[in-house]
Amino acid sequence: MDAMALYEEACANENALSGFYHRNVRVEDGSRPLLVRIPGPGAEPMDLTLWPEPDVLKAIRPYVTRAPRLVHAGVDPVFQIHEFIEGRRVDEIAQDGKPLPDLVLDGVERFFAEVLAVPATALGAVPAGWPGDGDTRGFARLVLDFARGLRDRADASTDALYRALGVPDDPCGLLLERADAELVQRPFRLLHGDVHRKNMILSDGAGLVVLDWELALWGDPVYDLADHLHKTAYTASDRARVLAGWERVAPVDCRAGAPSGLAFYLGCEEMKSALVDTVRWGRRIAAAEVDRERRVLAEELRAKLLAAGAHWDGGPTPEAAEIEDAVLRLLV
CATH class of the missing domain: 3.30.200 (Phosphorylase Kinase; domain 1)
Structure with missing residues (x-):
């Protein structure tokens, strides 16, 4: 070759x-x-x-x-x-919010079983300052500090857009307070960090294959589950099945305090999604050439901001038309 x-x-x-x-x-x-x-x-x-x-x-x-x-x-x-x-990418089999076939759901359970069994000795060393094994609160602070950095590094136009859309200067404060109350110690495991419909392929020969390991981490296994649920947009029944499958394959100590941990990390993902997608969706709105496309994108961004609003102390979320106007005024 x-x-x-x-x-x-x-x-x-x-x-x-x-x-x-x-x-x-x-x-x-x-x-x-x-x-x-x-x-x-x-x-x-x-x-x-x-x-x-x-x-x-x-x-x-x-x-x-x-x-x-x-x-x-x-x-x-x-x-x-x-x-x-x-094979076929899973988002080509069923779009967000649509039910998935058994082969995919069974494959997700098998995937988590294998990933949770990867030993620390097989992986590279973590850098100095990375939270120690079981320090779930430290891991949560790491996740939130990174999200805070996304907000802090905004340039002038993006900062103005954040403010116009009600995103606070510190979007992580309330979640940091929750971390102490809602997280218990769990042993760290390998995390994929980005399992969603576009990163899964259903192959005739290999079953469900998970791609794109560039965001793999060493941390709280409940975070990987929350990230997956947030990004995959399951139906209620498929979500319940994936949760039950994860509980079957996760070691007992990884399941300690999982319900409260899952709720906490889902909040983190909603908060981070609003931060990231204010930038991504803002650029898409600014580049759209058709009024209807801009309005649909603005409505999608508003839904993300509304979901995040439950986890930060920010301003009121504008209506879709106001979001569209703010983007065109500040980013174009």
Whole structure:
């Protein structure tokens, strides 16, 4: 395999499937399909990260049976080559809010069973200052401090938009107070950190495969469950089934205080989603050329802000028309 030739072919390909942090291009090495994964230019870090993705994929290989296999990791330039997994992305099978087939729901349960069993010894060291094993409150502070940093680094126009939309200067204060009351010690586990419909493929040969391990963390296992539930938009019955499956496969000590922990982290995710999507949806609204598209996006952003409002001490949430006007006044 000529990795550099495949990389150059991928760079020249205009039909890449782009995520937030990477461009993903299918290439052929003889008769073998592969995926070249290239960091996107200048993507703003909107998520907490810990390890390089190739290191994670190497570490989990003996434990997580349904994850992409790393074929090559380039350093200069930085890129990865993964095995290409044939199948359908789960969001193509059923959009947000629609019921999912048994194969997907069973696969999610199996995925959590395997991830929760990955030993710390298989993974890389965590940096100095990372919360110690079981320090769930410390882990929550880490998550919230990162979210606070997203708010603090806003440029002048984004800061003005935050203020116009009722986002407080400190969106994390109330959640930090809740952390002490609602979190109990739980042993840390490997967290994927980004399991949702677009990151899952249903493969005829391998079942459910979870992609994109770039946001993997070492922390409170209930956080991974909350992040997944928040991003996947299950129906009520599918959500109940996923919760029951997680409870079946999670070790007893990982389930300690799980209901209150889950409610807390779901609040964290709603808060962070509003912070991040004020920027992302704001740009989409500003770029939209059709009035109806702008209004739909503004209504979606308003729903995110309303959900977050229960977790911060901010101003009133504007109506969709006011959000649209604020974006066009401040970001265009």
